[in-house]
Amino acid sequence: MAGDREDDRAAPERTCVATRATRPVDELIRFVRAPDGAVVPDLKRELPGRGVWVTAEAEAVRLAVKRKAFARGFKDQASVDPAIDAVVDGLLERQALAMLGFAQKAGRVICGFAKVEAAFVKEPVVALVEAEDGSADGARKLRQALTRLNKLSSVRVMKLFRSGQLDLALGRMNVVHAALLAGPVSAAFLARCDQLARYRGVKAEGSVSAKAAETMGDGSGEPPAGTDRA
Structure with a gap:
């Protein structure tokens, strides 16, 4: 059995039990x-036992439930929460928000409309994080500011979380707009956002990859001297 677990984790590709497509394990x-x-989902691929793999998309997880693919994959009886697709979504969401909190502690997040707009000019901004339930007018104005600076395509726009969730992650009140500055922790946050967006079937605006977000601008991972992020 230990050998089964080793093979399960070591293989670079696995077959999705829902679609029968073979994909890299990262997908x-x-x-x-x-x-x-x-x-239960094992997002970190650390839990013991035989693993069953499903394409990292909500629709594929729902399909696995519909086709009773988990029981076939485990070759045993399996109790599946009918809402397991939502359970996975919640886990991915919490991972991303936790990493946003780390970015805040590292001084890589600027909050507030005016400060975000100013950061577009002065700072190595790699992403604009906007609340899903925020003002459409404010979002439009910030996009206009990026357009004037010819940066709209080079700054990611992430709209995956509600304002209350951003408040909790950043330890602030009424967060609607936040600028994310270049650095390793920012790259880690964007990578988790990519996972969540792919799972939900959402495409982010902008073309900056998570990896590129480590080194854009000054790339130091430290806030520039004299910058107020409060």
Whole structure:
């Protein structure tokens, strides 16, 4: 059995039990059976036991439930939450928001409309994080500012979270707009946003990759001297 677990984790590609397509493991989500038979997502690929892999998209997870693919994959009875697609979404969302909190602690986040607009000119901004339930007018004006600076295509625009979620992640009140500055922790946050967006079938605006966000601008990972992020 230990060998099965080793092979399960070591293979560079696995077959999705829902679609039967073979994909790199980075494009899949691993699921395992808990001792009580319940199917649980293993996003970090660390949990013991036989793994079953599903394409990392909500639609594929729903398809796996519909086709009873988990039981076939485990070759045993499996108890599947009908809303397991939403469970995965929540886990991916929490991972991304936790990393945004780390970026805030590292001084890589600027909040507030006026400060974000000013940061477009003075700072190595790699992404604009906007609340899903924020003002459409404010979002439009910030996009206009990026357009004037010829930066609209080079700054990612992420609209995956509600204002209340951003408040909790950043330890502030009424966060609607936030600028993310270049640095390793920012790249890690964007990578998690990419996972969440792919899972939801959402495409972000802008073309900056998560990897490129490590080194754009000064690339130091430290806030420029004298910059107020409060």
